Each structure stands twice: as structure tokens, then as C-alpha cells.
Amino acid sequence: MATRPFVRAGLLGRARDSFTDLASASPARFAVGVFIGLIIVFTALLSLPVATAAPSGTSFADALFTAVSVVCVTGLTTVDMATNWSAFGNGVILVGVEIGGVGALTLASILGLVISRKLGLKAKLMVASDSNPLRIQRGPIAEGQAVRLGEIGGLLATVAISTLVIEAVIAVALLPRILLGGVDLPDAIWQSIYFAAMAFTNTGFVPLTTGLAPYAHDLWFLGVLMLGVLLGSIGFPVIYVLSRGLRKPRRWSLHAKLTLVTSGILLVIGALAYFGLEFANAHTFGGLDGGQRVLQSLFLSVMTRSGGFATIDISQLNGSSLLVTDMLMFIGGGSASTAGGIKVTTLAVLFLAAFAEARGNSEVEAFERRIPTDVVRIAVSVVLWGATTVAVSTIVVLQLTGERLDFVLFDVISAFATCGLSAGLTENLPDAAKYVLAATMFLGRVGTVTLAAALAASTRRQLFHRAEERPIVG
Template sequence: MPSAPMALRGIGRFLRHMITSSPSRFAIVIFATLILVFTTLLSLPIASASGTVTPLSDALFTAVSTICVTGLVTVDMASHWSPFGNVVIFVGVNIGGMGVLTLASLMGMVVSRKLGLRAKLLAAGDTNPLRAHGGVVNESQTVRLGEVGQLLRTVALSTLVIEGVVALLLYPGLVMAKIDPLVALWEAPYYAAMSFTNTGFSPNPGGVGVFADDYFVLTVLMISVFLGSIGFPVIYTLAKHVWHVKKWSLHTKLTLITTSLLILLGAIVFLVLEYENPRTFGSMDAVDTTFQAFFLSVMTRSGGFSVVDVGGLNGSSLVAGSMLMFVGGGSASTAGGIKVTTLAVLAIAVWSEAKGRQSVEAFGRRIPSDVQRVALSVVAWGATIVALSTIIIAQITKADISHVLFDVISAFGTVGLSTGLTESLPDSATYVMAATIFMGRIGTVTLAAAVAATSRTQYYSLPVERPIVG
């Protein structure tokens, strides 16, 4: 019978082999393992306020929503969980918010006890998702291997610092909102974590709706969601070159510009479509309507908080919101979706094709064709996942297709906004929605890279023949 040290060494060798042979699969295994662990913890009687065992479907869905920083719920978060359950959820969202590949990198460091070349390559994959795709990546759009350790420290420190500052800003706002000062001591960091990780859980009855007239609290939440949605590589770049725009990478420029445009356009669309809707903005004055339109637009980045009743939005607004949620936030961020840089690359490619240009260029840089193929693959994977999930859940529930589509895209984009459908799903549909969240969080590029990890390089090319397109 093998001794304990030999068994541990065997496990260490197995983990080390998995890390170096397929980082993407290792990241998926880590997330799946975390979900199982947190499902177990949330199933314990001590985790519920009533002291009873939470049903498996609810515990699993909450664990998936927590680790994948989504925010969709099947139970009342303010009343169902005990203090122990809330602590478990708080820890879970911070672990999940660090990202799939970053977490895998840190686990790899624990196993190998040092950040070697392979671990640095793995961590570099989180700074630039294109590292998961074969081919040469422009050095100006990546983090150099020597900087990966610094990047990982930036991820941890930025999370702690931003959440700490947000909690300090929120505390007086919560107290002024007539929340007990002692209760606010834990609700402030809870809201800070839920906003920066773009999760959207609310610990109090009524959620952020109780702060509907508190512009300060809502603005702090918006800023926190924005910082979480732009991605750690962008935060890293801004921390180093905040006043030197010329030193910003193309990824940083595309992320900030596209995110800002989507927030502005989203606010305008919601303002126009909901201005006279009595169930949402109709009873508000012009200032409130404008502010709430921007708040809703920011939350479709992946924030998940909502002041208005999402189920009361017009059908046209649900479609617009679905489009924004499908795009999501920045790469290697706490947000989900296909990512804003994917949209930017495709938009630039379409514009270049319309102009008849031979290459796709932006800000004095040429975007290679393999990047464009990855962008197309991401959209195709995302659309397929959303379509299949929508069809299955619609067939199970027979619910309004617009509500089903909205909640499914919210799950895929790990947003957390809901028309109210998710809370009433039967167990079978709950499991489908949980799988959608999982696939949306681990990332379409990561999923594709994991599936194709065993593919071989082709050393020859076939004759060219052009099919008719369009």
C-alpha cells in the first residue's frame, strides 16, 4: 500500500502534468471542482436561515451563480441564507471574480511552488485571451512574461483595494439610507464585492431598489461595476500608464472606447424606449429617467443590479438589453459575454471590408487574420449556446420567448438581470440555466481551446477553391 507522501507526490505530478499539458482544461476542472465544493457548503443546514437543508437544485444553482459571478437566483438572497451562507457566497464571488485562467495560474503556482516559464505562459493567457489560441501574438498587446508575477499581484491588490474603497464609500450611504450601522458594516463590503465582481446579489430585502433616489450609492455601484467589467489587463495598463495614452495597448484602447460607446448608446436606447412606460421610467422626471437609463445600461455590462422592474420593460427594451448583455464586458474581467473587444474586432473587420482595404487596422496597428477568426468563433459558440438553451428552456416552461431569451442571455453573459422567470423555473430548466452560466463564464475561447487541445498541426495546405458567399 503506497505511503501518504508517495500518494501526495503522485497527485502533485498529475496536477503538474494537467497544468502544463492543457491549461484550459485545468481551469475548467478547477471551476467545476469549486462549484461542487460550494454546492456542498450551501447545502448544509447551517447555511440556510431556517436551519434546514437547501434543495440540491437551489444549492447547485446558487453555487454556479456565485462562482461564475452571475447574480441570477432561485431563492430570496436576503432571507434564505444564514450569516454562514452569506460568508460562503462572499468568498465564492471573490474567488470566481479573479477569472478562470488567473485562478488556474495561482493553483499552478501552489503546485509547482514557483512561477516557472509554463506557469507564466498560462498566466499570460489571462492577460490576453488570444494566448489560448495558437499563433503569434503582437507583443504590444500582451503582458511580457517577466511582468506576469506583477500582473497577478495587480489582480489581487486591485480586487482588495477597489472593494475596500467602494465599501468605505458605501458605508455612510447605507447608514443614511436608514440601514442599521452594525448591519451596514457587513452590507457595505458585501455590496462592494458584488459590484466589482459584477455579480449583483443584494443582501437586503428590496435590493438596490431601496436606494432608487440615492444617486451617491448608485453612482458608486456603477463605478465599481465599470472597473470590474473593463478587465484586469486594462486596470494593469492604466496603473502603469494612466497619463500616457500612447503607451496604452490596442486591447486597452478598444476596451475603453467600445465599453464607453455601448454604455452611452444603451442609455440613449433605454431612455427613448422606456420614457413613457408607466411600469419603469414613466413616473420619473427627466433627471431621474436619464440617470436610471445610464444605471440600467451600465448594469447590462454584467452588473446585474436593477432599480426598475426588468419584467416591466417593453419588449423592444428587452431585445436591446439582450444585445448589450450578449456583448458583456472586457476580456479577462469579472464580466461575461462575448467581450467588447470581440465586437470591436468584428466591427473594424466589417468596416475594412466595406472600404475594400486589404488589412484590418486600428490605431496604427494591424489586426491579424487569426484574431478575426477567433472573434468569429467566439460569436458562433456564444450564439449556439444561447440558441440551444433558449429552445430547451422554452420547451420545458412554455414561457414567453422574449423572457426566456432575456434570462438565458443574462445567464450566458453572467449578468444577473432577470424578468422574474429564473426564480420560477422547474428543476430541469434550472440545471439547463446553470449549465448556460457555466459555459458563459469559462469563456467560449477557453472552452474551444480545451476541446481542441489535442489537435495536431497540419504541415501542408490543400488546393484553394472559393465557394459563393452571401
């Protein structure tokens, strides 16, 4: 009898060691496993009768699709989010988007830090892999990173504090406007919290049957939503850098500079494109005055970064605007953020590489820093695998539904980029197409490069070089 506690402690200790060994030895596989586990849990919770407002309950396909959309903070939905879910179901969804937005591995490390008040090397490596895809490889990694291992504790604190503070500020800012709309105080508080979480996590679910129609032309409400989406989309490493030296841009990391500059450029280009392309469209911006056209163009440009909120019927956009939206959604937001897509830094690195090649430079440089070739290779891989995922998913959904190519491509890119904007296709999909789109959301959120690393048996080191020969390209 005296040895039972010792055996039990030993078993628990071995289980804990096995868990941490797996997390540190293969962060990519561990991340994929955690996301799959979360999807299973939330599918089960949303399938419960208590989670649904209607007596008929929610089908497995809809519960699974919603669970993936929640955990991947996408915002696409096959059911009416305002009427289908009960108070319990809405609570599950709110918890899910917070977990998905922060990142499962990061959240687990935050909880561990709170409980144990210390952060070991394995936990630091786990968080580092969650915030930087370059760390999915085994072996030594140069510490010229956006966030170094020694700064992981500060990053975790930034993630926790910024999430709580930003969402609280957004909720407080939205509450008076919701109250002015005649909403009762308890419902107004709930709606403000809901909108704040959906904005910062870039999810885009709306708890109203009318969508954003009551606030479609409200500068304050839309402005606060845009602020929340932008803060969520720039990424926690950037927030961390800004919190340490907002007034010292010279000391900002290269990652922060590229993210902010590229995001700003894309935001302006998108707003100008929508303003010009939709200027005469009577179904979107054609009937608005000049100020509203500017506001709506800016709002749509922000939401294509992964926000997912919409004040107009997306299906009424001109074909040219749909294509612009496809491109902006595919790019997405910042790395290690609540946004999706291939990420703005990926685009920046590729453009810098193309510019260096055009000038005949052997090295890729930006802001007086050299970008190593392995980062360029990762950027190329991300774009290639992302485009492949979108192409395959589009072909399959087209075959399953027979719908228009532009609408299918739009919703598939929105799923991959975890954006949440829809041309009206997703809500009418057959179950088979729902599963395809759910898989697309999963690949987009987990990351195609991370998934490829997780499926690889191991990282191989090639100890020899083959003879060189140059194929003709271009």
C-alpha cells in the same frame, strides 16, 4: 523506516509535477476542471443545513444553481438571497464570488506567489491562459499581447491590489449612506462589504429583501455601484495598463484602447436608447423627472454590461428595451474581467474587419496597429458559439416551461453573459430548466472557445494545403 519520508516526499513531488504539467500543457482543460471542481465544492457547502436560514434547507437544484451563479459571478438566483441563507451561507457566497471574479487560475497563482515569492514559467503560462483566450493553443505565440509573459508578475500584483483597494473604497463610500438609512453599524458594515464585492465582481446579488428599493433614486449610492461595476468590467489587463501609464494614452496597448473606446460608446448608446424608449413608460421611467430619467437610463446601461443590479422591474420594460438589453448583455464587458458576454473587444474586432472589407483593405487595423487574422477568426468563433449556446438553451427552456419567448430569451442571454438581470422567469423555473440555465452560465463564464479547446484531443498542425475554391457568400 528511514526511507518513508523520502517515499512520501517523492509521491508528493510527483503529484505536484503532474498537477503543474496538466496546468501548463492544457490550460483550457485545466480551467474547465477547476471550475467544475469549484462548483462541486460550493454546491456541497450550500447544501449543508448550516448554510440555510430555514429549517427545511435548500434543495439540490437550488444549491447547484446558486453555486454555479456564484462561481460564474452571474447573479441569477432561484431563491431569495436576503432570507434563504444563514451567516455561514452568505460567507460561502462572498468567498465564491471573489474566487470567480478574480479567476481560479489567477487566484491560485497569486497564492503561490505569496507563499514562494517567485513565479515560474509554468505558473506564468497558466495565468496568461487565464487572462488571454488566444493562449489556449499549444505552440509558440507571438508576444504582441495585451500582457506579455514577462509582465505576468505585475499583472498578478495588479489583480490582488486592485481587487482589495477598489472593493475597500466602494465599501467605505457606501457605508455612510447605509448608516443614514437607519441600519445598525454591524449590519451596515456587512452590507457595504457585500455590495462592494457584488459590484466589482459584476455579480449583482442584493442582501436586502426590498432589493435596491431604499436606494433606487439615490445618486450617490447608484453612482458608487456604477463605478464598481465599470472598474470590474473593463478587465485586469486594462487596469494594469492604466496603473502603469494613466497619463500616457499613446503607450496604452491596443487591447486597452479598444476596450475603453468600445465600452464608452456602448455605455452612451445604451443610456440614450433607454432614455428614449422608456421615456413614456409609466411602469419604468415615465413618472420620473428629467434628472432621474438620465440617472436611471445610465444605471441600466451600466448594469447590462454584466452588473446585474436593477432599480426597476425588468419585466415592465418595453419590448424594444428588452431587445436592446439582450444585445448589450450578449456583448458584455472586457476580456479577462469579472464581466461576461462575448466581450467588447470581440465586437470591436468584428466591426473593424467588416469596415476593412467594405473599404477593400486586406488587413484589419486600429490605432495604427495591425490585427492578425487569427484574432479575427477567434472573434468569429466566439460570436458563433455564443449565439449557438443561447439559441439551444432558449429552445430547451421554452420547451420545458412554455413561457414567453422574450422573457425566456432575456434570462438565457443574462445567464450566458453572466449578467444577472432577470425578467422574473428564473425564480419560477422547474428543476430541469434550472439545470439548463446553470449549464448556460457555465458555458458563458468558462468561454465557449476555451471549452471547445478543452474537449479537443489535441491541437493539430496541418502540414499541407488543399486546393482553393471560393463559395458564394452574402
